[in-house]
Amino acid sequence: MEPFIKVTGVSHVYPNGVTAIQDVNLEIGEGEIVAVLGSNGSGKTTLVKHFNGLLKPTTGQVTVGNMNTKKERIAKLSSLVGYVFQNPNHQTFLPTVRQELYYGCKNLKISEEETEKRVKKAIELFELENLLDANPFDLNSSKRKEIGMASIMAISPKVVVLDEPTTGQDHKGCKRVLELVKMFHEHGHIVVLVTHDMQLIGELNCRVVIMNKSRKIADDRADVVFKNQELLKTADLQPPQVMELANQLTYLNRNESYLTIDSIVKWFKHNKKGLEEERKIGTGS
Numbered sequence: 001m002e003p004f005i006k007v008t009g010v011s012h013v014y015p016n017g018v019t020a021i022q023d024v025n026l027e028i029g030e031g032e033i034v035a036v037l038g039s040n041g042s043g044k045t046t047l048v049k050h051f052n053g054l055l056k057p058t059t060g061q062v063t064v065g066n067m068n069t070k071k072e073r074i075a076k077l078s079s080l081v082g083y084v085f086q087n088p089n090h091q092t093f094l095p096t097v098r099q100e101l102y103y104g105c106k107n108l109k110i111s112e113e114e115t116e117k118r119v120k121k122a123i124e125l126f127e128l129e130n131l132l133d134a135n136p137f138d139l140n141s142s143k144r145k146e147i148g149m150a151s152i153m154a155i156s157p158k159v160v161v162l163d164e165p166t167t168g169q170d171h172k173g174c175k176r177v178l179e180l181v182k183m184f185h186e187h188g189h190i191v192v193l194v195t196h197d198m199q200l201i202g203e204l205n206c207r208v209v210i211m212n213k214s215r216k217i218a219d220d221r222a223d224v225v226f227k228n229q230e231l232l233k234t235a236d237l238q239p240p241q242v243m244e245l246a247n248q249l250t251y252l253n254r255n256e257s258y259l260t261i262d263s264i265v266k267w268f269k270h271n272k273k274g275l276e277e278e279r280k281i282g283t284g285s
């Protein structure tokens, strides 16, 4: 099957002469969750802004749903690729949540009937029934971020790009972001994340693309990438802390990847009896 997003030999040079990405090749298909990782200034945001035509390649080509982004209007591409900005203040600007939810569909001139259907779905999934008349700026930043995501869900683009979704979120907010990524995925959206949040990637154990100094240097599953110390060092990345704990617990199954605390807890629950027996033998009791 043809990939939905195809990046072929793409470089981008900003007007000030900075080459932000160089010769990047990447294909993203149906049903994928892809996290773009890399240190500050490595080119992550520049790369993903090519997916909805916010940026056009200086050289190379990006196709989205078989459309060449260089030849299409941003409005048309926005119906295929929704971009959720890191800062919710850059996403929401209307006086009520209801207006925010309708805005995208109206802007894209989607029929009234279809708009109603899509907005209703977003309201239900994000449980916004009681917030429709609220001003997004009166809500906390976590909720405002959700409104931004819900307004993208209302457009129902094939691809949802989430730029640093957990930045500035408390524990509850981060947990909610994880749920929402899974929800977008379950509802058939391709999800692209730009993030520094290794715990989130560990929880998702998704495909990971690593950018370093404007180039793509890795593209593999998170559990594979996180075991590659040399690669992580090159890209100046730290694996989720829980992996370091798992490495110290020498009796864990070495063939498994422990990317979450839950996975270690599960191992302990499963092996509790054996561990207790060993302890009894060890202490002679």
Ligand SMILES: Nc1ncnc2c1ncn2[C@@H]1O[C@H](COP(=O)(O)OP(=O)(O)OP(=O)(O)O)[C@@H](O)[C@H]1O
Pocket (backbone or CB within 6 Å): 014, 015, 016, 018, 019, 020, 038, 039, 040, 041, 042, 043, 044, 045, 046, 047
């Ligand atoms: N609008 C711009 N004009 C000029 N240079 C830019 C612009 N946006 C980004 N850059 C430069 O391009 C390079 C890549 O930036 P980009 O924002 O894509 O990296 P990033 O990996 O997303 O970084 P961060 O994690 O800090 O958000 C950096 O050197 C940055 O300074």
